[in-house]
Amino acid sequence: MAAGQLYITLIQPDIVWEDKAANLEQYEATIAGITGPKQVVVLPEMFSTGFSMAPKRLAEPMDGESVRWMADMAVKYRCILTGSLIIEEEGKYYNRMLWVQPDGLIGVYDKRHLFAYAGEDQHYTRGERRTIARVNGWRINLQVCYDLRFPVWARNLEEEYDVLLYVANWPEQRSLAWKTLLQARAIENQCYVVGVNRVGTDAKNNNYSGDSSVFGPLGETIWQQTNGVACHTVVLEKEALEKVRTNLPFLNDADKFMLL
Numbered sequence: 001m002a003a004g005q006l007y008i009t010l011i012q013p014d015i016v017w018e019d020k021a022a023n024l025e026q027y028e029a030t031i032a033g034i035t036g037p038k039q040v041v042v043l044p045e046m047f048s049t050g051f052s053m054a055p056k057r058l059a060e061p062m063d064g065e066s067v068r069w070m071a072d073m074a075v076k077y078r079c080i081l082t083g084s085l086i087i088e089e090e091g092k093y094y095n096r097m098l099w100v101q102p103d104g105l106i107g108v109y110d111k112r113h114l115f116a117y118a119g120e121d122q123h124y125t126r127g128e129r130r131t132i133a134r135v136n137g138w139r140i141n142l143q144v145c146y147d148l149r150f151p152v153w154a155r156n157l158e159e160e161y162d163v164l165l166y167v168a169n170w171p172e173q174r175s176l177a178w179k180t181l182l183q184a185r186a187i188e189n190q191c192y193v194v195g196v197n198r199v200g201t202d203a204k205n206n207n208y209s210g211d212s213s214v215f216g217p218l219g220e221t222i223w224q225q226t227n228g229v230a231c232h233t234v235v236l237e238k239e240a241l242e243k244v245r246t247n248l249p250f251l252n253d254a255d256k257f258m259l260l
Contacts, residue, residue, distance in 0.1 A: 004238035006138045006163070007039035009079075010223075012212040012230040013047070014200035015169075018058060020048045024069050030231050031077055037233075040135065041073075042196045043083025044167050045145045046095065050202045051169035052086070053123050055093035059086045062106075070100040078102050080135060083196075084111065084144050084167050092125040097142050097167060099133045107133050111144040112153055120146075138162050138238065141191075145170060148181050148195075152259065156189035159251055162241055166195040169202075172209035179211055179224070186215035190245050192222075192236050199227060217244040 011030055016022040031041060045051065048066045049058050060066055066085050074081045084097040095114070099107035110127025114120040130153070133140045139161040145168035147153055154164055164185055170178045178195065186193040192214065199210040214222040214234045223234050245251065 004137070006136065006236040006238070007037045007233055008163075008194055008214075008236065009034055009038065009041045009231065009233040010194065010196045010212045010214070010225075011041065011043055012196065012210045012225055012228075012232075013044065013198055014229055015044070015047065015050045015198050015202070017050045017203045018052055018054070020058075020066060023048050024066065028069075028073065031073060031079075031081075034077075034231065034233065038077050038079035040080045040082065040140075041077075042165065042167060042194065043081070044196050044198045045084045045097075045169045046086060047083040047167075048085050050198075051118070051206075053119055055086050055088065055123050059088035059093050061088055067098065067100075067106075070098060071104065071106070074100045074102045075104075080133075082133075082142070082165070082167070093123060094127070095120070095124050095144060097131075097144050099131070099142060107131055107142075109142040109144070111147065113146045113150050115146045132161050138236075140165050144168070148178070148185070151185065151188065152257075154185055154189065155254070155257075156191055156251060157254070157256075159190075159245065161191060162238070163192045163194060163236065164189060166193070168195065168197045169208065170197050170211075172207045175209050175211050175226075179213060182213050183215050183219050183221075186217060187219040190217045190241075190248070190251055192216060192241065194234075199229060217241050 109131035
């Protein structure tokens with residue numbers, strides 16, 4: 001891997017409803033089949049269960065089976081593995097995105113914006129802080145699904161990050177919003193945006209078209225996959241990002257504010 005490059009592998013699966021064993025098995029087969037460098041491998045939101053409102057039955061502690069599986073995969077394949085799952089901590093439930101490194105370190109981001117339309121706010125506790133992960137000089141802002149609709153939460157203040165990463169279970173009926181907002185976040189924050197979604201149908205008859213996407217800092221489409229299970233690696237270039245920010249220094253003129 002050349003200096004200044006970041007390899008991100010997007011896995012767009014058909015999640016088996018609330019069947020952790022089946023899902024983890026299919027992910028391991030997919031990860032094992034990745035050719036070329038494995039640097040950051042991204043799974044979708046609630047990758048082990050689907051978007052379930054049954055945390056009392058499905059939640060795991062931070063030393064649970066799915067977290068241990070992520071750690072084992074990170075070590076075995078020498079990669080960073082990320083995605084969200086249902087976590088229980090101190091009697092509360094979280095839709096938690098994990099950033100699992102092969103050296104054993106685990107970063108966490110708890111979903112800030114809970115999807116009240118589906119009752120997520122009735123079952124889960126919202127997060128209170130952003131998480132910026134770091135790898136080889138790159139800074140990556142971790143976000144989950146519904147967070148995408150709230151641009152203030154993602155605002156790139158003083159070039160705080162280089163990549164905005166969303167994992168989701170975003171239904172097909174609102175796919176236009178998904179694709180449009182991902183592109184908008186790239187343009188307004190002058191960053192790469194990566195969105196990883198699922199396909200298939202869940203137990204509530206929600207259909208998912210995937211539309212996992214990568215956009216460049218000018219909003220250009222680098223990769224997008226509509227429908228079908230997919231596993232694709234993109235290479236992001238730091239030099240290209242810095243050139244955009246130098247030639248078009250729009251972030252310098254952004255409004256200054258503080259989230260309370």
